[in-house]
Amino acid sequence: MTTETLETHQYDVIVIGAGGSGLRAAVAAAEGGLKVAVITKSLLGKAHTVMAEGGAAASFGNLDAPDGWETHFYDTMRSGHFINNYRAVEIFALEAPDRVLELEEWGAVFDRTSAGRIMQRAFGAHSFRRLCHIGDHTGLELLRTMQYKSIHSGIDFFMEVTLTTLLKDGERVAGAFGYYRADGRFVLFRAKAVILSTGGWGRIYKITSNSWESTGDGAAMAFRAGADLTDMEMVQFHPTGMVWPPGVRGLLVTEGVRGEGGLLYNSEGERFMERYDPARMELSSRDVVARSIFKEVQAGRGTPHGGAWLDISHKGAEYVKRKLPAMYEQFLTLADLDITRERFEVAPTCHYTMGGIRVDAESCASSVPGLFAAGEVAAGLHGANRLGGNSLTDLLVFGRRAGLGASAYVQAWQGDAPKVDQATVEAEMVRIVAPFQRSEGINPYQLHQQLQELMTVHAGIMRSGDVLAEGLEKILDLKDRARQMMAAGSRTYNPGWHAVFDVENMLLLCEGIVRSALERKESRGAHWRTDYPDELEEFQRVNYVESYRDGEIQVRTEAVSPMPERLAKLFTYGKAPGLVSPAEREAMG
Amino acid sequence: MSEGITLSVWRGDKDGGEEVGYQVPAVPGMVVLDALHWVQQNAQPDLAVRWNCKAAHCGSCGAEVNGEPKLLCKTRLDDYAGETVRVRPMATFPVIKDLVTDVSWNYQVAEQIPPLDPAVPAPFTMYQEDASRVQEFHRCIECFLCQDTCHVLRNHDGTDKYFGPRFMVKIAEYEMHAVDQGDRVPLLAQAAGLNMCNVTKCCTEVCPQHIRITDNAIIPLKERVVDRYYDPIRTLFRRLAGR
Ligand SMILES: Cc1cc2nc3c(=O)[nH]c(=O)nc-3n(C[C@H](O)[C@H](O)[C@H](O)COP(=O)(O)OP(=O)(O)OC[C@H]3O[C@@H](n4cnc5c(N)ncnc54)[C@H](O)[C@@H]3O)c2cc1C
Ligand code: SF4
Ligand code: SF4
Numbered sequence: 001m002t003t004e005t006l007e008t009h010q011y012d013v014i015v016i017g018a019g020g021s022g023l024r025a026a027v028a029a030a031e032g033g034l035k036v037a038v039i040t041k042s043l044l045g046k047a048h049t050v051m052a053e054g055g056a057a058a059s060f061g062n063l064d065a066p067d068g069w070e071t072h073f074y075d076t077m078r079s080g081h082f083i084n085n086y087r088a089v090e091i092f093a094l095e096a097p098d099r100v101l102e103l104e105e106w107g108a109v110f111d112r113t114s115a116g117r118i119m120q121r122a123f124g125a126h127s128f129r130r131l132c133h134i135g136d137h138t139g140l141e142l143l144r145t146m147q148y149k150s151i152h153s154g155i156d157f158f159m160e161v162t163l164t165t166l167l168k169d170g171e172r173v174a175g176a177f178g179y180y181r182a183d184g185r186f187v188l189f190r191a192k193a194v195i196l197s198t199g200g201w202g203r204i205y206k207i208t209s210n211s212w213e214s215t216g217d218g219a220a221m222a223f224r225a226g227a228d229l230t231d232m233e234m235v236q237f238h239p240t241g242m243v244w245p246p247g248v249r250g251l252l253v254t255e256g257v258r259g260e261g262g263l264l265y266n267s268e269g270e271r272f273m274e275r276y277d278p279a280r281m282e283l284s285s286r287d288v289v290a291r292s293i294f295k296e297v298q299a300g301r302g303t304p305h306g307g308a309w310l311d312i313s314h315k316g317a318e319y320v321k322r323k324l325p326a327m328y329e330q331f332l333t334l335a336d337l338d339i340t341r342e343r344f345e346v347a348p349t350c351h352y353t354m355g356g357i358r359v360d361a362e363s364c365a366s367s368v369p370g371l372f373a374a375g376e377v378a379a380g381l382h383g384a385n386r387l388g389g390n391s392l393t394d395l396l397v398f399g400r401r402a403g404l405g406a407s408a409y410v411q412a413w414q415g416d417a418p419k420v421d422q423a424t425v426e427a428e429m430v431r432i433v434a435p436f437q438r439s440e441g442i443n444p445y446q447l448h449q450q451l452q453e454l455m456t457v458h459a460g461i462m463r464s465g466d467v468l469a470e471g472l473e474k475i476l477d478l479k480d481r482a483r484q485m486m487a488a489g490s491r492t493y494n495p496g497w498h499a500v501f502d503v504e505n506m507l508l509l510c511e512g513i514v515r516s517a518l519e520r521k522e523s524r525g526a527h528w529r530t531d532y533p534d535e536l537e538e539f540q541r542v543n544y545v546e547s548y549r550d551g552e553i554q555v556r557t558e559a560v561s562p563m564p565e566r567l568a569k570l571f572t573y574g575k576a577p578g579l580v581s582p583a584e585r586e587a588m589g
Numbered sequence: 590m591s592e593g594i595t596l597s598v599w600r601g602d603k604d605g606g607e608e609v610g611y612q613v614p615a616v617p618g619m620v621v622l623d624a625l626h627w628v629q630q631n632a633q634p635d636l637a638v639r640w641n642c643k644a645a646h647c648g649s650c651g652a653e654v655n656g657e658p659k660l661l662c663k664t665r666l667d668d669y670a671g672e673t674v675r676v677r678p679m680a681t682f683p684v685i686k687d688l689v690t691d692v693s694w695n696y697q698v699a700e701q702i703p704p705l706d707p708a709v710p711a712p713f714t715m716y717q718e719d720a721s722r723v724q725e726f727h728r729c730i731e732c733f734l735c736q737d738t739c740h741v742l743r744n745h746d747g748t749d750k751y752f753g754p755r756f757m758v759k760i761a762e763y764e765m766h767a768v769d770q771g772d773r774v775p776l777l778a779q780a781a782g783l784n785m786c787n788v789t790k791c792c793t794e795v796c797p798q799h800i801r802i803t804d805n806a807i808i809p810l811k812e813r814v815v816d817r818y819y820d821p822i823r824t825l826f827r828r829l830a831g832r
């Protein structure tokens with residue numbers, strides 16, 4: 001093994017992940033004159049970000065003039081049920097418009113208002129029309145724009161390289177190690193700073209809107225390297241995934257359908273949201289709509305394949321095709337159904353992981369020196385439930401900040417470049433090829449399926465103490481069996497081999513999810529426990545934080561920092577800050 | 590589609606390979622990619638195929654199904670009822686393994702295209718009619734199926750002579766942008782090799798995003814090149830104006 005040549009590269013900063021956050025981070029770091037590489041396990045331009053549909057939230061107020069950063073802040077904190085990191089939310093709401101305008105300068109062409117400005121659409125739980133969009137392929141626009149910006153920014157790219165471990169020199173990060181997917185060759189990156197932008201872990205559930213890449217590699221690598229994770233119990237189920245036919249189950253139906261006027265009905269033809277959130281109806285927050293559909297199905301009022309009806313046909317064919325072209329095409333080709341004429345079935349699908357690496361709001365630094373994180377892999381901004389459209393702007397705002405944070409760290413560097421421990425690298429090489437040495441063993445795909453079933457039953461949209469505890473036992477059992485995962489064939493582009501490491505990462509994070517979910521004995525945002533159905537004041541004051549020491553996950557609580565007066569005040573008017581007149585503000589102090 | 594599906598998948602690497610048959614149980618609404626995943630999960634975990642979104646949004650899964658360039662995640666198996674479904678990698682690009690090809694040439698071409706050069710800072714005042722002129726081009730998912738199809742690249746080994754239809758779409762996106770002040774016409778006339786295209790429209794036919802590559806991108810770009818280099822009155826005018 002050790003005789004195998006090891007390709008080695010040296011950078012100031014490596015960025016792991018080429019989604020929106022990774023590319024934005026790399027551009028920011030390269031602007032500071034540093035030597036930067038982006039490493040991605042798929043091809044450039046294919047990251048999960050490409051799938052985002054509905055839009056990017058920024059409070060321009062192009063249509064609704066009263067909108068502003070304060071209301072965006074207010075909506076985001078409320079939807080996060082106040083366990084968000086308020087400072088992250090404040091930075092986010094303040095900087096979002098500038099980051100979107102930057103995209104415009106770099107080539108993105110959003111839909112326009114009649115005044116020639118960026119068009120904004122309504123979305124669940126946003127007080128105003130706020131989502132900048134291009135039809136229903138906003139993620140494609142964002143990613144493609146960042147892709148073409150970054151290839152002209154002096155950055156090196158390593159495509160189809162999977163990194164399997166972070167390397168450290170003492171406490172500090174020192175680089176990362178992995179292999180080329182095309183031929184299985186090992187590769188080592190030495191770096192002073194590492195930015196993780198590896199996305200979420202939505203592949204842990206059977207019904208999911210996520211791509212194969214969302215296996216949580218970055219979070220798992222950081223966890224093993226000593227970084228803290230937080231809010232792991234918070235997993236978002238999007239209310240509207242496709243239901244039929246079976247091959248497309250879970251595929252996303254953008255919230256844009258409801259944003260553009262789509263209505264939800266149960267099998268009895270009732271607009272059932274009346275029962276759960278009569279004020280906001282279809283445009284309630286995702287946690288509420290997902291739970292409402294789930295409850296309707298449980299009460300026997302589901303559609304033939306166990307969902308709800310969604311109907312946009314009343315908006316007319318021309319409008320639907322212009323505003324939702326990808327949805328129209330998706331249903332027509334994959335489900336033989338014309339959404340401009342017919343209603344269709346939808347049901348909740350796993351969509352987003354709010355939890356992840358605990359980072360500093362200003363610089364995106366993790367608890368490991370030199371290790372930064374941005375995008376879905378990081379935690380804090382979204383709290384207990386993410387607002388639609390807030391992820392895409394999150395990628396831009398905190399991608400940039402992570403790039404700047406890493407630059408500042410490198411610029412302040414004193415002394416020699418970090419050293420990489422040879423023995424650690426050799427041990428990792430042995431671990432990576434070990435699945436080929438097992439002539440009998442477990443097929444990683446099958447283990448993955450078992451994990452997905454288990455998570456769906458034991459830690460899905462509806463949870464309770466007993467069921468979670470049983471789930472934990474099963475995960476630990478699977479973890480044992482996972483040691484026997486095997487690969488056959490050669491190291492040339494071998495997905496069966498690659499899957500082994502994906503499954504190991506997911507297992508670790510699933511255990512983390514269940515452990516925190518057991519601790520949070522209340523219902524809040526996406527975390528719904530039937531044995532503790534109410535949101536409880538005392539739990540609003542804590543985040544669950546996990547660390548990994550000697551192969552064990554430890555869970556502790558950390559206090560949520562209270563908002564300073566100037567921000568807390570925004571919640572005292574009884575309505576969105578944008579709707580409060582200056583006179584009213586004056587009167588209320 | 591009640592019984593099984595017969596797949597014949599090209600398996601091999603740069604040193605050669607052959608089609609291998611698989612029987613896959615049919616499920617309603619199944620696409621070719623589902624069938625390949627079934628093979629991976631149940632028979633051959635090392636079967637190589639690229640995919641990301643399984644929703645025709647990412648452009649990873651381009652291959653040739655019964656000889657036609659297709660997205661595997663968008664190609665329904667019931668369109669081939671009773672037939673053997675033959676799946677092969679894109680022929681224009683060197684094979685890495687099975688259905689996975691080396692498409693890195695496309696990324697090298699992309700780097701040669703000068704980016705948007707806005708005449709004013711954002712926010713732009715741009716009306717929907719201006720946006721609509723280029724938004725069609727923004728739908729491109731870089732599946733490279735048009736590149737696979739274009740005979741200049743496929744049959745004439747023209748990767749050193751022509752950037753291919755995908756990148757004509759990209760250049761059109763910038764050239765027709767209301768606020769752009771860049772000039773990519775010399776590039777089109779020279780390195781990009783636009784004159785290699787003889788407007789067969791085969792690229793447009795295979796585009797899964799229904800981009801009218803030839804009519805809306807290539808032909809208007811050709812007009813720009815002709816106007817600049819071959820229009821005698823304009824050339825004269827330009828000379829007199831000292832440009
Ligand atoms: C169908 C769908 C629609 C959505 N719509 C919206 C929307 O309208 N608005 C919104 O705000 N949000 C939306 N979201 C959410 C949003 O798209 C994602 O949260 C976001 O794109 C994540 O971006 P990211 O930069 O964090 O990472 P990703 O885009 O997930 O990229 C991760 C990157 O990391 C790389 N990577 C991962 N592991 C490794 C490894 N081990 N080694 C090397 N590289 C690795 C991958 O190759 C990839 O390049 C949607 C999500 C889905 C699934
Ligand atoms: S129209 Fe031009 S670019 Fe398209 S396939 Fe024909 S020759 Fe190639
Ligand atoms: S133009 Fe069409 S066929 Fe060509 S790469 Fe783009 S989406 Fe694919």
Ligand code: FES
Binds near residue numbers: 647
């Ligand atoms: S998998 Fe994304 S286009 Fe087919």
